[in-house]
Amino acid sequence: AQSVTQLGSHVSVSEGALVLLRCNYSSSVPPYLFWYVQYPNQGLQLLLKYTSAATLVKGINGFEAEFKKSETSFHLTKPSAHMSDAAEYFCAVSVQNQGGKLIFGQGTELSVKP
Amino acid sequence: DADVTQTPRNRITKTGKRIMLECSQTKGHDRMYWYRQDPGLGLRLIYYSFDVKDINKGEISDGYSVSRQAQAKFSLSLESAIPNQTALYFCATSVTGNEQFFGPGTRLTVL
Numbered sequence: 001a002q003s004v005t006q007l008g009s010h011v012s013v014s015e016g017a018l019v020l021l022r023c024n025y026s027s028s029v030p031p032y033l034f035w036y037v038q039y040p041n042q043g044l045q046l047l048l049k050y051t052s053a054a055t056l057v058k059g060i061n062g063f064e065a066e067f068k069k070s071e072t073s074f075h076l077t078k079p080s081a082h083m084s085d086a087a088e089y090f091c092a093v094s095v096q097n098q099g100g101k102l103i104f105g106q107g108t109e110l111s112v113k114p
Numbered sequence: 115d116a117d118v119t120q121t122p123r124n125r126i127t128k129t130g131k132r133i134m135l136e137c138s139q140t141k142g143h144d145r146m147y148w149y150r151q152d153p154g155l156g157l158r159l160i161y162y163s164f165d166v167k168d169i170n171k172g173e174i175s176d177g178y179s180v181s182r183q184a185q186a187k188f189s190l191s192l193e194s195a196i197p198n199q200t201a202l203y204f205c206a207t208s209v210t211g212n213e214q215f216f217g218p219g220t221r222l223t224v225l
Contacts, residue, residue, distance in 0.1 A: 009154060032212050034212075034213075036216075043216035043217050043218045043219050044204065044216040045216070046213060046214075046215075049213060090157065094211060094212050101147075101159060101162065101211060102147075102157075102211075102214060104156035104158070105156050106154055106155060106156045107154075
């Protein structure tokens with residue numbers, strides 16, 4: 001069965017510091033992987049996705065993630081945090097032979113301190 | 115106008131009441147999904163539909179039912195609401211299931 005684990009339910013960084021949100025997945029077949037962001041009182045918005053092309057994926061708002069098969073990881077990074085990045089971030093895996101259902105991690109809340 | 119809309123946005127109800135949450139989309143997608151979000155648990159799939167005649171249970175379908183009235187409309191019902199169904203509910207749409215587009219959510223409180 002597929003699963004996703006996000007390490008750390010809360011991450012706090014200073015404005016301008018590196019953002020690193022960790023995601024590890026479990027899948028018996030090549031996965032499609034996603035990062036979504038949820039701003040307060042809003043729905044989820046796609047940040048970026050990995051669909052078996054380039055292993056380094058660039059998304060919106062300066063975020064990127066690297067697919068590492070050997071580590072079963074898909075960590076999200078941003079070189080310099082901005083106050084507007086404060087939100088909850090979800091990693092998700094989709095497995096093609098299950099009709100494209102998404103399995104979500106528990107979420108990581110990112111706080112950015114001035 | 116938003117591509118995926120949900121009504122109501124907030125609802126407070128009592129134990130035992132029947133509740134319907136509605137989702138409409140203008141994206142023209144065949145696939146639609148209902149999730150619930152609970153703190154610390156992420157999003158969990160309740161039901162999903164690949165077209166009007168194809169409806170499937172997700173991982174937590176007990177206590178819920180759905181109706182796909184048209185390609186653009188997918189409703190979630192709680193036949194007899196209970197307090198542990200208090201959660202944030204999201205509808206989503208997709209072409210292939212890989213990239214899903216989410217509505218703004220419905221916050222449901224069952225007293």
